[in-house]
Amino acid sequence: MTSLRDLRSLPYLEKWLIMGVILGIVAGLSSLTFYFAIRGVEYFLLESVIGLTVPRPLGEGGSLIFQFHATRYYLIPFVVAAGGAISGLLVYSLAPEAEGHGTDAAISAYHYREGKVRWRVIPIKLIASAFTIGSGGSAGREGPTAQLSAGIGSMIADLMGLTPEDRRRAVAVGIGAGIGTIFKTPIGGAILAAEILYKRDLEPDVIFPALVASAVGYSIFGSIVGFTPIFGNYTGSFDPIRLPLYAILGLIAGLMGLFYIKTFYGVHDTFKRVRLSPYLKPVIGGLLTGTIALLAPEVMATGYGWINLLEYEKFTEFYSLLPVLYLLVLLPFIKVLATSLTIGSGGSGGVFAPGMFIGAFVGGDVGLLFHFLFPQLVPSIAPFVIIGMVSMFGGAAKAPLSVLIMVTEMTGSLQLLPGAMIAVAISYLVTGNQSIYRSQVPTRRESPAHASEYEQALLAKIKVAQCKLRDIKVSAISPVEETISIMMRNNFFSIPVVDNDDNFLGVAYMRDILGKSGDVGKFVVRGVQTVMRQSSLEEALETMSRTKARWAPVVEKGKLLGVLIMEDAMEVYREELVKLKVGERMSEG
Structure with a gap:
Protein backbone atom coordinates (compact mmCIF):
# COMPACT_ATOMS: atom_id res chain seq x y z
CA MET A 1 0.00 0.00 0.00
CA THR A 2 1.23 3.50 -0.84
CA SER A 30 -12.24 22.10 11.85
CA SER A 31 -15.64 23.53 10.83
CA LEU A 32 -17.39 21.52 13.55
CA THR A 33 -14.84 22.58 16.15
CA PHE A 34 -15.15 26.24 15.21
CA TYR A 35 -18.96 26.10 14.95
CA PHE A 36 -19.37 24.71 18.46
CA ALA A 37 -16.66 27.00 19.86
CA ILE A 38 -18.71 30.00 18.68
CA ARG A 39 -21.90 28.51 20.12
CA GLY A 40 -20.13 27.97 23.43
CA VAL A 41 -18.88 31.57 23.64
CA GLU A 42 -22.33 32.86 22.59
CA TYR A 43 -23.97 30.86 25.36
CA PHE A 44 -21.55 32.18 27.96
CA LEU A 45 -21.29 35.85 26.91
CA LEU A 46 -24.51 36.67 25.07
CA GLU A 47 -27.06 34.37 26.66
CA SER A 48 -25.72 34.09 30.23
CA VAL A 49 -24.15 37.53 30.76
CA ILE A 50 -26.50 39.74 28.72
CA GLY A 51 -29.53 37.45 28.65
CA LEU A 52 -29.69 38.04 24.89
CA THR A 53 -31.63 35.89 22.46
CA VAL A 54 -30.64 36.01 18.80
CA PRO A 55 -32.52 34.47 15.88
CA ARG A 56 -31.01 31.48 14.13
CA PRO A 57 -31.51 30.51 10.49
CA LEU A 58 -33.80 27.65 9.53
CA GLY A 59 -30.89 25.40 8.61
CA GLU A 60 -29.45 25.70 12.11
CA GLY A 61 -32.56 24.91 14.12
CA GLY A 62 -34.05 28.41 13.92
CA SER A 63 -37.68 29.44 13.57
CA LEU A 64 -39.60 32.20 11.83
CA ILE A 65 -41.29 32.97 15.13
CA PHE A 66 -38.89 35.06 17.22
CA GLN A 67 -39.08 37.42 20.15
CA PHE A 68 -36.03 39.60 20.77
CA HIS A 69 -35.00 39.75 24.40
CA ALA A 70 -32.03 41.14 26.34
CA THR A 71 -32.19 41.18 30.15
CA ARG A 72 -29.11 43.40 30.55
CA TYR A 73 -29.26 45.32 27.29
CA TYR A 74 -26.82 47.99 28.52
CA LEU A 75 -24.01 45.42 28.76
CA ILE A 76 -23.84 44.84 24.99
CA PRO A 77 -20.98 47.32 24.27
CA PHE A 78 -18.89 45.98 27.15
CA VAL A 79 -19.34 42.33 26.19
CA VAL A 80 -18.41 43.01 22.54
CA ALA A 81 -15.38 45.00 23.77
CA ALA A 82 -14.41 42.10 26.04
CA GLY A 102 -8.68 35.02 7.46
CA THR A 103 -9.47 34.33 3.82
CA ASP A 104 -7.24 37.19 2.68
CA ALA A 105 -4.34 35.82 4.72
CA ALA A 106 -4.80 32.39 3.14
CA ILE A 107 -4.87 33.94 -0.36
CA SER A 108 -1.69 35.84 0.48
CA ALA A 109 -0.01 32.61 1.62
CA TYR A 110 -0.89 31.02 -1.71
CA HIS A 111 0.55 33.82 -3.86
CA TYR A 112 3.47 35.11 -1.84
CA ARG A 113 4.63 32.45 0.66
CA GLU A 114 4.44 29.19 -1.32
CA GLY A 115 1.45 28.22 0.81
CA LYS A 116 3.38 28.35 4.09
CA VAL A 117 1.25 28.97 7.19
CA ARG A 118 2.68 28.87 10.72
CA TRP A 119 1.11 26.07 12.77
CA ARG A 120 0.34 28.35 15.72
CA VAL A 121 -1.99 30.46 13.55
CA ILE A 122 -4.47 27.57 13.52
CA PRO A 123 -5.48 27.38 17.21
CA ILE A 124 -5.09 31.13 17.72
CA LYS A 125 -7.37 31.92 14.77
CA LEU A 126 -9.97 29.48 16.03
CA ILE A 127 -10.10 30.81 19.60
CA ALA A 128 -9.74 34.50 18.72
CA SER A 129 -12.49 34.34 16.08
CA ALA A 130 -14.79 32.39 18.39
CA PHE A 131 -14.52 35.20 20.96
CA THR A 132 -14.91 37.96 18.36
CA ILE A 133 -18.07 36.47 16.85
CA GLY A 134 -19.42 34.80 19.98
CA SER A 135 -19.31 38.07 21.91
CA GLY A 136 -21.44 39.77 19.28
CA GLY A 137 -18.78 41.28 17.02
CA SER A 138 -19.95 41.88 13.46
CA ALA A 139 -18.01 39.20 11.58
CA GLY A 140 -18.45 35.92 9.74
CA ARG A 141 -17.21 32.43 10.44
CA GLU A 142 -16.22 31.51 6.87
CA GLY A 143 -12.93 33.47 6.84
CA PRO A 144 -11.54 31.86 9.99
CA GLY A 151 -3.33 26.21 7.54
CA ILE A 152 -3.82 22.54 8.39
CA GLY A 153 -3.58 21.71 4.67
CA SER A 154 -0.23 23.51 4.55
CA MET A 155 1.00 21.52 7.56
CA ILE A 156 -0.12 18.23 6.02
CA ALA A 157 1.67 19.04 2.77
CA ASP A 158 4.88 19.66 4.74
CA LEU A 159 4.51 16.46 6.75
CA MET A 160 4.13 14.49 3.54
CA GLY A 161 7.13 16.15 1.94
CA LEU A 162 5.11 17.61 -0.94
CA THR A 163 6.50 20.31 -3.22
CA PRO A 164 5.79 24.04 -2.71
CA GLU A 165 3.44 23.85 -5.70
CA ASP A 166 1.45 21.08 -4.01
CA ARG A 167 1.49 23.01 -0.72
CA ARG A 168 -0.08 26.00 -2.49
CA ARG A 169 -2.68 23.69 -3.99
CA ALA A 170 -3.49 22.30 -0.54
CA VAL A 171 -3.99 25.83 0.79
CA ALA A 172 -6.37 26.74 -2.06
CA VAL A 173 -8.34 23.52 -1.59
CA GLY A 174 -8.49 24.22 2.15
CA ILE A 175 -9.96 27.68 1.54
CA GLY A 176 -12.74 26.34 -0.69
CA ALA A 177 -13.48 23.22 1.35
CA GLY A 178 -13.55 25.18 4.63
CA ILE A 179 -15.97 27.81 3.35
CA GLY A 180 -18.06 25.25 1.44
CA THR A 181 -18.35 23.12 4.58
CA ILE A 182 -19.27 25.83 7.11
CA PHE A 183 -21.87 27.24 4.67
CA LYS A 184 -23.09 23.75 3.67
CA THR A 185 -22.39 24.63 0.03
CA PRO A 186 -20.06 21.91 -1.33
CA ILE A 187 -20.35 22.77 -5.04
CA GLY A 188 -19.89 26.49 -4.52
CA GLY A 189 -17.01 25.88 -2.13
CA ALA A 190 -15.19 23.75 -4.69
CA ILE A 196 -11.17 33.32 -4.91
CA LEU A 197 -7.44 33.59 -5.71
CA TYR A 198 -7.91 35.96 -8.65
CA LYS A 199 -10.04 38.88 -9.76
CA ARG A 200 -10.44 37.69 -13.35
CA ASP A 201 -9.12 34.15 -13.52
CA LEU A 202 -9.39 30.61 -12.19
CA GLU A 203 -6.88 28.08 -10.84
CA PRO A 204 -8.02 24.94 -12.72
CA ASP A 205 -5.65 22.52 -10.98
CA VAL A 206 -7.46 22.86 -7.65
CA ILE A 207 -11.01 22.16 -8.87
CA PHE A 208 -10.70 18.34 -8.85
CA PRO A 209 -9.33 18.00 -5.29
CA ALA A 210 -11.64 20.78 -4.08
CA LEU A 211 -14.68 18.83 -5.32
CA VAL A 212 -13.54 15.80 -3.34
CA ALA A 213 -12.62 17.81 -0.22
CA SER A 214 -15.85 19.84 -0.21
CA ALA A 215 -17.96 16.70 -0.56
CA VAL A 216 -16.16 14.98 2.33
CA GLY A 217 -16.19 18.07 4.57
CA TYR A 218 -19.87 18.73 3.89
CA SER A 219 -20.75 15.12 4.69
CA ILE A 220 -18.94 15.24 8.04
CA PHE A 221 -20.31 18.66 9.04
CA GLY A 222 -23.86 17.93 7.90
CA SER A 223 -23.93 14.60 9.71
CA ILE A 224 -23.69 16.51 13.00
CA VAL A 225 -25.53 19.81 12.37
CA GLY A 226 -27.93 18.65 9.64
CA PHE A 227 -28.05 19.00 5.86
CA THR A 228 -30.86 21.55 5.61
CA PRO A 229 -29.68 24.62 3.64
CA ILE A 230 -28.80 27.45 6.02
CA PHE A 231 -31.69 29.63 4.90
CA GLY A 232 -34.12 26.81 4.15
CA ASN A 233 -35.61 26.18 0.71
CA TYR A 234 -37.10 29.00 -1.36
CA THR A 235 -40.39 27.83 -2.83
CA GLY A 236 -41.33 30.83 -4.97
CA SER A 237 -41.30 30.92 -8.76
CA PHE A 238 -39.24 32.83 -11.30
CA ASP A 239 -40.90 35.52 -13.41
CA PRO A 240 -38.81 36.67 -16.41
CA ILE A 241 -40.75 39.95 -16.50
CA ARG A 242 -38.83 40.92 -13.34
CA LEU A 243 -35.42 40.62 -15.06
CA PRO A 244 -35.05 44.40 -15.58
CA LEU A 245 -35.73 44.90 -11.87
CA TYR A 246 -33.01 42.39 -10.99
CA ALA A 247 -30.66 44.26 -13.31
CA ILE A 248 -31.35 47.47 -11.36
CA LEU A 249 -30.71 45.56 -8.14
CA GLY A 250 -27.35 44.41 -9.58
CA LEU A 251 -26.38 48.02 -10.25
CA ILE A 252 -27.32 49.13 -6.72
CA ALA A 253 -25.61 46.08 -5.19
CA PHE A 259 -19.07 51.30 -0.42
CA TYR A 260 -18.36 48.16 1.61
CA ILE A 261 -14.82 47.83 0.24
CA LYS A 262 -13.93 51.53 0.60
CA THR A 263 -15.38 51.82 4.10
CA PHE A 264 -13.83 48.59 5.34
CA TYR A 265 -10.32 49.46 4.21
CA GLY A 266 -10.75 53.10 5.15
CA VAL A 267 -11.46 52.07 8.75
CA HIS A 268 -8.77 49.35 8.62
CA ASP A 269 -6.08 51.77 7.41
CA THR A 270 -7.14 54.41 9.94
CA PHE A 271 -6.68 51.94 12.79
CA LYS A 272 -3.28 50.98 11.37
CA ARG A 273 -2.17 54.63 11.39
CA VAL A 274 -3.40 55.39 14.90
CA ARG A 275 -0.56 55.21 17.41
CA LEU A 276 -2.16 52.97 20.01
CA SER A 277 -1.24 49.59 21.38
CA PRO A 278 -2.48 46.83 19.02
CA TYR A 279 -3.99 45.16 22.07
CA LEU A 280 -6.21 48.18 22.62
CA LYS A 281 -7.48 48.65 19.07
CA PRO A 282 -9.83 45.60 18.98
CA VAL A 283 -11.24 46.74 22.31
CA ILE A 284 -12.08 50.15 20.85
CA GLY A 285 -13.50 48.53 17.73
CA GLY A 286 -15.63 46.20 19.84
CA LEU A 287 -16.84 49.01 22.09
CA LEU A 288 -17.92 51.10 19.07
CA THR A 289 -19.59 48.09 17.45
CA GLY A 290 -21.43 47.34 20.68
CA THR A 291 -22.59 50.94 20.91
CA ILE A 292 -23.98 50.69 17.38
CA ALA A 293 -25.69 47.44 18.43
CA LEU A 294 -27.59 49.37 21.12
CA LEU A 295 -29.31 51.18 18.25
CA ALA A 296 -29.65 48.11 16.02
CA PRO A 297 -28.77 44.75 17.64
CA GLU A 298 -29.34 43.07 14.27
CA VAL A 299 -25.74 43.92 13.33
CA MET A 300 -24.29 41.61 15.98
CA ALA A 301 -22.44 38.39 15.01
CA THR A 302 -23.21 36.76 11.64
CA GLY A 303 -26.83 37.91 11.38
CA TYR A 304 -28.01 34.77 9.55
CA GLY A 305 -31.26 34.59 11.53
CA TRP A 306 -32.17 38.16 10.63
CA ILE A 307 -31.65 37.38 6.93
CA ASN A 308 -34.19 34.55 7.21
CA LEU A 309 -36.70 36.81 8.98
CA LEU A 310 -36.26 39.43 6.26
CA GLU A 311 -36.69 36.86 3.48
CA TYR A 312 -40.04 35.79 4.94
CA GLU A 313 -41.05 39.40 5.67
CA LYS A 314 -41.25 38.96 9.44
CA PHE A 315 -40.74 42.69 10.01
CA THR A 316 -42.42 42.75 13.41
CA GLU A 317 -39.68 40.47 14.76
CA PHE A 318 -37.02 43.14 14.32
CA TYR A 319 -35.93 45.21 17.29
CA SER A 320 -34.58 48.76 17.13
CA LEU A 321 -34.91 52.21 18.59
CA LEU A 322 -35.80 53.26 15.03
CA PRO A 323 -39.08 52.71 13.17
CA VAL A 324 -38.88 49.42 11.20
CA LEU A 325 -38.84 51.06 7.75
CA TYR A 326 -35.96 53.36 8.72
CA LEU A 327 -34.14 50.39 10.25
CA LEU A 328 -34.43 48.32 7.06
CA VAL A 329 -33.09 51.18 4.94
CA LEU A 330 -30.19 51.94 7.29
CA LEU A 331 -29.19 48.39 8.22
CA PRO A 332 -26.90 47.75 5.20
CA PHE A 333 -24.92 50.90 5.99
CA ILE A 334 -24.87 50.20 9.74
CA LYS A 335 -23.66 46.64 9.09
CA VAL A 336 -20.85 47.93 6.86
CA LEU A 337 -19.70 50.26 9.64
CA ALA A 338 -20.03 47.63 12.39
CA THR A 339 -18.08 45.06 10.36
CA SER A 340 -15.39 47.58 9.49
CA LEU A 341 -14.96 48.49 13.16
CA THR A 342 -14.96 44.87 14.37
CA ILE A 343 -12.48 43.44 11.86
CA GLY A 344 -10.70 46.59 10.71
CA SER A 345 -9.63 47.35 14.27
CA GLY A 346 -7.78 44.04 14.43
CA GLY A 347 -10.57 41.69 15.47
CA SER A 348 -10.64 38.20 14.02
CA GLY A 349 -13.52 37.17 11.78
CA GLY A 350 -14.72 36.88 8.19
CA VAL A 351 -16.18 39.41 5.78
CA PHE A 352 -18.22 36.91 3.76
CA ALA A 353 -21.21 36.55 6.12
CA PRO A 354 -21.47 40.33 6.72
CA GLY A 355 -21.37 40.74 2.95
CA MET A 356 -24.33 38.37 2.63
CA PHE A 357 -26.20 40.31 5.32
CA ILE A 358 -25.54 43.63 3.60
CA GLY A 359 -26.57 42.22 0.22
CA ALA A 360 -29.72 40.67 1.66
CA PHE A 361 -30.89 43.94 3.19
CA VAL A 362 -30.01 45.94 0.07
CA GLY A 363 -32.09 43.42 -1.87
CA GLY A 364 -34.87 43.64 0.69
CA ASP A 365 -34.96 47.44 0.47
CA VAL A 366 -35.03 47.37 -3.34
CA GLY A 367 -37.69 44.64 -3.24
CA LEU A 368 -39.86 46.72 -0.90
CA LEU A 369 -39.57 49.73 -3.18
CA PHE A 370 -40.60 47.69 -6.21
CA HIS A 371 -43.40 46.08 -4.19
CA PHE A 372 -44.87 49.50 -3.44
CA LEU A 373 -44.46 50.59 -7.07
CA PHE A 374 -45.54 47.35 -8.77
CA PRO A 375 -47.43 45.21 -6.23
CA GLN A 376 -48.73 42.77 -8.86
CA LEU A 377 -45.30 42.24 -10.39
CA VAL A 378 -43.47 42.01 -7.05
CA PRO A 379 -45.78 40.32 -4.54
CA SER A 380 -42.84 39.19 -2.36
CA ILE A 381 -39.38 40.57 -1.57
CA ALA A 382 -37.83 37.12 -1.04
CA PRO A 383 -36.26 36.81 -4.53
CA PHE A 384 -34.72 40.26 -4.15
CA VAL A 385 -33.25 39.31 -0.76
CA LEU A 404 -23.85 32.51 -7.28
CA ILE A 405 -23.69 28.75 -6.69
CA MET A 406 -23.22 29.09 -2.93
CA VAL A 407 -26.25 31.32 -2.37
CA THR A 408 -28.30 28.99 -4.56
CA GLU A 409 -27.25 26.09 -2.32
CA MET A 410 -27.86 28.11 0.87
CA THR A 411 -31.40 29.07 -0.14
CA GLY A 412 -32.51 26.22 -2.43
CA SER A 413 -33.35 28.85 -5.06
CA LEU A 414 -32.34 27.19 -8.33
CA GLN A 415 -35.29 28.81 -10.09
CA LEU A 416 -33.84 32.30 -9.45
CA LEU A 417 -30.57 31.61 -11.30
CA PRO A 418 -31.36 33.68 -14.45
CA GLY A 419 -32.09 36.81 -12.42
CA ALA A 420 -29.14 36.21 -10.10
CA MET A 421 -26.79 35.73 -13.06
CA ILE A 422 -27.76 39.06 -14.60
CA ALA A 423 -27.56 40.92 -11.28
CA VAL A 424 -24.16 39.53 -10.26
CA ALA A 425 -22.73 40.20 -13.73
CA ILE A 426 -23.74 43.87 -13.47
CA SER A 427 -22.42 44.12 -9.91
CA TYR A 428 -19.12 42.55 -10.98
CA LEU A 429 -18.86 45.16 -13.74
CA VAL A 430 -19.67 48.05 -11.39
CA THR A 431 -17.08 47.04 -8.77
CA GLY A 432 -14.37 46.94 -11.46
CA ASN A 433 -10.96 46.03 -10.05
CA GLN A 434 -11.97 46.70 -6.44
CA SER A 435 -12.14 43.67 -4.14
CA ILE A 436 -12.76 43.02 -0.46
CA TYR A 437 -9.77 40.64 -0.68
CA ARG A 438 -6.65 42.75 -1.12
CA SER A 439 -4.37 39.76 -1.69
CA GLN A 440 -6.17 38.73 -4.87
CA VAL A 441 -4.20 39.34 -8.07
CA PRO A 442 -5.86 40.04 -11.44
CA THR A 443 -4.85 36.84 -13.25
CA ARG A 444 -2.43 33.91 -13.04
CA ARG A 445 0.09 35.98 -14.98
CA GLU A 446 0.41 38.45 -12.07
CA SER A 447 0.72 35.78 -9.39
CA PRO A 448 4.22 35.13 -8.00
CA ALA A 449 3.12 31.49 -7.82
CA HIS A 450 3.17 31.40 -11.63
CA ALA A 451 6.01 33.85 -12.23
CA SER A 452 8.28 31.25 -13.80
CA GLU A 453 5.62 30.34 -16.34
CA TYR A 454 5.05 33.88 -17.57
CA GLU A 455 8.07 36.02 -16.79
CA GLN A 456 10.57 33.65 -18.44
CA ALA A 457 10.20 33.68 -22.23
CA LEU A 458 10.78 29.94 -22.38
CA LEU A 459 9.27 29.43 -25.81
CA ALA A 460 11.66 32.00 -27.22
CA LYS A 461 14.67 30.33 -25.57
CA ILE A 462 14.02 26.72 -26.56
CA LYS A 463 15.33 25.81 -30.03
CA VAL A 464 13.81 23.41 -32.51
CA ALA A 465 17.14 21.54 -32.41
CA GLN A 466 16.27 20.46 -28.83
CA CYS A 467 13.16 18.68 -30.03
CA LYS A 468 12.59 15.33 -31.68
CA LEU A 469 12.01 15.53 -35.45
CA ARG A 470 9.76 12.98 -37.15
CA ASP A 471 10.53 11.46 -40.54
CA ILE A 472 7.08 11.97 -42.02
CA LYS A 473 7.02 12.90 -45.72
CA VAL A 474 6.06 11.67 -49.18
CA SER A 475 7.76 11.85 -52.54
CA ALA A 476 6.30 13.89 -55.34
CA ILE A 477 5.83 10.66 -57.32
CA SER A 478 3.95 8.91 -54.48
CA PRO A 479 0.42 7.83 -55.41
CA VAL A 480 -2.43 9.81 -53.89
CA GLU A 481 -3.85 6.67 -52.21
CA GLU A 482 -0.53 5.98 -50.45
CA THR A 483 -0.27 9.63 -49.37
CA ILE A 484 -3.74 9.58 -47.83
CA SER A 485 -2.86 6.38 -45.96
CA ILE A 486 0.30 7.95 -44.47
CA MET A 487 -1.61 11.10 -43.47
CA MET A 488 -4.35 9.13 -41.72
CA ARG A 489 -1.80 6.92 -39.94
CA ASN A 490 -0.18 10.04 -38.44
CA ASN A 491 -3.43 11.94 -37.88
CA PHE A 492 -2.30 14.66 -40.33
CA PHE A 493 -4.50 16.71 -42.63
CA SER A 494 -1.48 17.85 -44.64
CA ILE A 495 1.98 16.43 -45.34
CA PRO A 496 5.36 17.67 -46.65
CA VAL A 497 6.34 16.66 -50.17
CA VAL A 498 9.96 16.21 -51.33
CA ASP A 499 11.77 15.23 -54.53
CA ASN A 500 14.16 12.31 -54.90
CA ASP A 501 16.98 14.30 -53.15
CA ASP A 502 14.80 15.28 -50.16
CA ASN A 503 14.50 18.86 -51.38
CA PHE A 504 11.39 20.40 -49.84
CA LEU A 505 8.80 21.14 -52.53
CA GLY A 506 5.77 22.14 -50.48
CA VAL A 507 2.72 20.65 -48.79
CA ALA A 508 -0.13 18.47 -49.99
CA TYR A 509 -3.49 18.94 -48.26
CA MET A 510 -6.06 16.22 -47.60
CA ARG A 511 -8.85 18.43 -48.89
CA ASP A 512 -7.11 18.72 -52.28
CA ILE A 513 -6.34 15.03 -52.88
CA LEU A 514 -9.41 13.23 -51.54
CA GLY A 515 -11.15 11.46 -54.42
CA LYS A 516 -8.27 12.20 -56.78
CA SER A 517 -5.76 9.82 -58.42
CA GLY A 518 -2.25 9.97 -59.85
CA ASP A 519 0.98 11.34 -58.34
CA VAL A 520 0.66 13.63 -55.32
CA GLY A 521 3.17 16.05 -56.88
CA LYS A 522 0.37 17.51 -58.98
CA PHE A 523 -1.34 18.82 -55.85
CA VAL A 524 1.62 20.41 -54.05
CA VAL A 525 1.11 23.90 -52.57
CA ARG A 526 4.42 25.73 -52.75
CA GLY A 527 5.77 28.64 -50.69
CA VAL A 528 4.66 27.20 -47.36
CA GLN A 529 6.35 28.73 -44.30
CA THR A 530 9.12 26.60 -42.74
CA VAL A 531 11.45 26.74 -39.71
CA MET A 532 15.13 25.84 -39.14
CA ARG A 533 16.87 23.92 -36.36
CA GLN A 534 17.95 27.22 -34.76
CA SER A 535 14.43 28.63 -34.88
CA SER A 536 12.75 29.09 -31.49
CA LEU A 537 9.83 27.03 -30.30
CA GLU A 538 7.82 30.24 -30.33
CA GLU A 539 8.46 30.62 -34.08
CA ALA A 540 7.60 26.96 -34.69
CA LEU A 541 4.26 27.27 -32.89
CA GLU A 542 3.47 30.48 -34.76
CA THR A 543 4.17 28.61 -38.01
CA MET A 544 1.77 25.84 -36.99
CA SER A 545 -0.84 28.45 -36.16
CA ARG A 546 -0.50 30.18 -39.55
CA THR A 547 -0.58 26.93 -41.53
CA LYS A 548 -3.40 25.55 -39.35
CA ALA A 549 -1.44 22.34 -38.77
CA ARG A 550 -0.11 20.46 -35.74
CA TRP A 551 3.33 20.19 -37.32
CA ALA A 552 5.95 22.45 -38.90
CA PRO A 553 8.47 21.50 -41.63
CA VAL A 554 12.13 21.89 -40.57
CA VAL A 555 14.11 22.90 -43.67
CA GLU A 556 17.74 23.98 -44.12
CA LYS A 557 19.48 24.73 -47.45
CA GLY A 558 16.35 23.60 -49.21
CA LYS A 559 16.32 20.10 -47.71
CA LEU A 560 13.64 18.74 -45.37
CA LEU A 561 15.27 17.56 -42.14
CA GLY A 562 12.01 16.34 -40.65
CA VAL A 563 8.81 17.65 -39.11
CA LEU A 564 8.28 19.01 -35.59
CA ILE A 565 4.89 18.04 -34.20
CA MET A 566 3.19 20.01 -31.45
CA GLU A 567 3.22 17.17 -28.89
CA ASP A 568 7.01 16.84 -29.11
CA ALA A 569 7.45 20.60 -28.80
CA MET A 570 5.25 20.72 -25.68
CA GLU A 571 7.10 17.81 -24.10
CA VAL A 572 10.41 19.70 -24.33
CA TYR A 573 8.70 22.86 -23.03
CA ARG A 574 7.39 21.02 -19.95
CA GLU A 575 10.81 19.52 -19.26
CA GLU A 576 12.49 22.93 -19.44
CA LEU A 577 9.80 24.44 -17.20
CA VAL A 578 10.44 21.79 -14.54
CA LYS A 579 14.19 22.48 -14.73
CA LEU A 580 13.54 26.20 -14.32
CA LYS A 581 11.37 25.69 -11.21
CA VAL A 582 13.91 23.34 -9.65
CA GLY A 583 16.66 25.90 -10.29
CA GLU A 584 14.61 28.65 -8.63
CA ARG A 585 14.01 26.53 -5.54
CA MET A 586 17.69 25.63 -5.25
CA SER A 587 18.69 29.31 -5.52
CA GLU A 588 16.15 30.21 -2.82
CA GLY A 589 17.30 27.40 -0.54
Missing part, protein backbone atom coordinates in the same frame (compact mmCIF):
# COMPACT_ATOMS: atom_id res chain seq x y z
CA SER A 3 2.63 5.34 2.18
CA LEU A 4 1.82 8.99 2.75
CA ARG A 5 5.40 9.92 1.90
CA ASP A 6 5.01 8.22 -1.49
CA LEU A 7 2.15 10.58 -2.41
CA ARG A 8 4.49 12.99 -4.15
CA SER A 9 5.43 10.34 -6.73
CA LEU A 10 1.83 9.49 -7.65
CA PRO A 11 0.15 10.86 -10.80
CA TYR A 12 -1.91 14.02 -10.33
CA LEU A 13 -5.37 12.42 -10.16
CA GLU A 14 -4.42 9.66 -7.72
CA LYS A 15 -2.43 12.00 -5.51
CA TRP A 16 -5.14 14.65 -5.30
CA LEU A 17 -7.94 12.17 -4.81
CA ILE A 18 -6.17 11.04 -1.63
CA MET A 19 -5.27 14.61 -0.64
CA GLY A 20 -8.84 15.73 -1.35
CA VAL A 21 -10.19 13.15 1.09
CA ILE A 22 -7.64 14.16 3.74
CA LEU A 23 -8.34 17.88 3.30
CA GLY A 24 -12.08 17.20 3.35
CA ILE A 25 -11.77 15.47 6.72
CA VAL A 26 -9.75 18.46 7.93
CA ALA A 27 -12.41 20.90 6.69
CA GLY A 28 -15.24 18.93 8.28
CA LEU A 29 -13.61 18.55 11.68
CA GLY A 83 -14.50 39.76 23.05
CA GLY A 84 -12.22 42.16 21.19
CA ALA A 85 -9.86 42.33 24.16
CA ILE A 86 -9.50 38.54 24.40
CA SER A 87 -9.07 38.25 20.62
CA GLY A 88 -6.44 41.01 20.52
CA LEU A 89 -4.51 39.54 23.46
CA LEU A 90 -4.29 36.14 21.78
CA VAL A 91 -3.52 37.38 18.28
CA TYR A 92 -0.93 40.05 19.01
CA SER A 93 0.84 37.99 21.67
CA LEU A 94 1.11 34.75 19.71
CA ALA A 95 0.23 35.05 16.01
CA PRO A 96 -0.25 38.56 14.54
CA GLU A 97 -1.09 37.13 11.10
CA ALA A 98 -4.30 35.70 12.62
CA GLU A 99 -5.86 39.19 12.75
CA GLY A 100 -8.41 40.26 10.18
CA HIS A 101 -10.66 38.20 8.03
CA THR A 145 -12.68 28.44 8.76
CA ALA A 146 -10.89 29.04 5.46
CA GLN A 147 -7.68 29.98 7.27
CA LEU A 148 -8.01 27.00 9.62
CA SER A 149 -8.45 24.47 6.81
CA ALA A 150 -5.80 26.13 4.65
CA ILE A 191 -15.50 26.44 -7.36
CA LEU A 192 -14.56 29.12 -4.82
CA ALA A 193 -11.22 27.35 -4.25
CA ALA A 194 -10.29 28.10 -7.86
CA GLU A 195 -11.97 31.51 -8.18
CA GLY A 254 -22.44 46.88 -7.12
CA LEU A 255 -22.41 50.42 -5.75
CA MET A 256 -23.01 49.04 -2.26
CA GLY A 257 -20.13 46.63 -2.82
CA LEU A 258 -17.84 49.55 -3.57
CA ILE A 386 -31.64 36.20 -2.27
CA ILE A 387 -30.39 37.90 -5.43
CA GLY A 388 -29.14 40.81 -3.32
CA MET A 389 -26.86 38.42 -1.43
CA VAL A 390 -25.50 36.99 -4.68
CA SER A 391 -24.93 40.25 -6.48
CA MET A 392 -23.51 42.32 -3.63
CA PHE A 393 -20.88 39.91 -2.40
CA GLY A 394 -20.26 38.22 -5.74
CA GLY A 395 -19.12 41.58 -7.10
CA ALA A 396 -17.29 42.73 -3.98
CA ALA A 397 -15.36 39.45 -3.67
CA LYS A 398 -14.68 39.18 -7.44
CA ALA A 399 -16.11 35.66 -7.21
CA PRO A 400 -19.40 35.85 -9.13
CA LEU A 401 -19.56 32.21 -10.18
CA SER A 402 -18.88 30.59 -6.81
CA VAL A 403 -21.01 33.04 -4.80
